Amino acid sequence: MKKIVQFVKESYAELRxxxxxxxxxxxxxxKVVIVSTVIIAAILGLIDVLLLFGIKAVF
Numbered sequence: 001m002k003k004i005v006q007f008v009k010e011s012y013a014e015l016r017x018x019x020x021x022x023x024x025x026x027x028x029x030x031k032v033v034i035v036s037t038v039i040i041a042a043i044l045g046l047i048d049v050l051l052l053f054g055i056k057a058v059f
Contacts, residue, residue, distance in 0.1 A: 021029075
């Protein structure tokens with residue numbers, strides 16, 4: 001039981017040392033992730049369509 005209490009105390013102490021990002025930083029990062037995801041999805045979709053047309057042309 002002592003180890004659990006010690007673990008919780010040490011975890012709490014470490015979390016107090018963390019420099020948490022601001023709300024603006026989080027929103028900015030989320031925007032970058034969403035835009036990147038949409039761009040990659042569009043590129044992969046285009047590749048898929050091109051391969052589909054290529055396979056249909058061959059067969």
